[in-house]
Amino acid sequence: MSDPPKHRILVVDDDAEIRDSLARLVQSFGHEVETASDGIEALGKLPLDIDFVLLDAEMPALDGFEVAQRIRGMTEYAHLPIVMVTGLTRREDRRRALEVGINDFINKPVDRDELWLRMKWLLELKTTHDRLRAHEAELELLIERKTEALRAALDEMIQARRLVHEAQMDTIRRLTIAAEFKDPDTAGHIERIGLYSEVMARKLGLSPGEVETLRHAVTMHDVGKIATPDRVLLKPGKLDDDEWVVMQSH
Structure with a gap:
């Protein structure tokens, strides 16, 4: 025994x-x-x-x-x-x-x-x-630690996404300011187009996120004017054929 x-x-x-x-x-x-x-x-x-x-x-x-x-x-x-x-x-x-x-x-x-x-x-x-x-x-401790790690990773992803979004919005804002500076007439036009697009998007039932994305997107439609030569963009008279091609390229 x-x-x-x-x-x-x-x-x-x-x-x-x-x-x-x-x-x-x-x-x-x-x-x-x-x-x-x-x-x-x-x-x-x-x-x-x-x-x-x-x-x-x-x-x-x-x-x-x-x-x-x-x-x-x-x-x-x-x-x-x-x-x-x-x-x-x-x-x-x-x-x-x-x-x-x-x-x-x-x-x-x-x-x-x-x-x-x-x-x-x-x-x-x-x-x-x-x-x-x-x-x-x-096992419970391991699961708890893994859960905490996943939660931390998710928080980091959310933070990174927020920073990217803020950077994108800042870029749009800066480009819009540049376009307004290049062509004073553009400022009011960009603001009006943004407001119109927001109203239409809400009427169509788009989500708040989609409305915001659309509004920021439409404000970019005249950003190409930054690269348009002043002689064409600010010409007081009628554009000739070549100048019109340049203007349309924006």
Whole structure:
């Protein structure tokens, strides 16, 4: 018989002789032992990283059934193995024990080999469950980190898109100013065309974003005048054929 890995076992019994006997037995399996003489003391020792509870059924104040029920009422101990040490044999007592969350029973007087096997099986089950919980916690942390990274990347994309949009709007504004400077008559014309296009776009049911895009786009229609020679653009008289070709190219 090989010893299982060391765990911390809570032995609960109001009879000091039985409690000490069980404690020595558990220690012989290679485990650490905490003891409690009643249910209240037992509940107070749960935060000591208890891995397993060996619980007497009949005790004053809180009996084993009430202790088990309170343990199961605490989320962090929902999977803590509890074995009831009992001389009770009635079916009603066994059914009640299962209802309050007892995992298994062992009869008095306790057989060493039987106790070792029951503890080994339940502790292996708890170890597996603890590993699964740790793995789930790692996955949740990983997902949280990935989510934060994606959120940060999305924020950066939104910021970059906003900066690009602002740069585009600034470019349009500067080109419009340049066109207005080149041809004073263009200023009022550009503004009117922008307003007309906005009104028409809204009438057509375009979205606010589409309306904005269209308005900025139409303000660019005379930007080509920047490259038009002043002798053509500002000529007070009628344009000749060659000059008209140049003017149309804007």
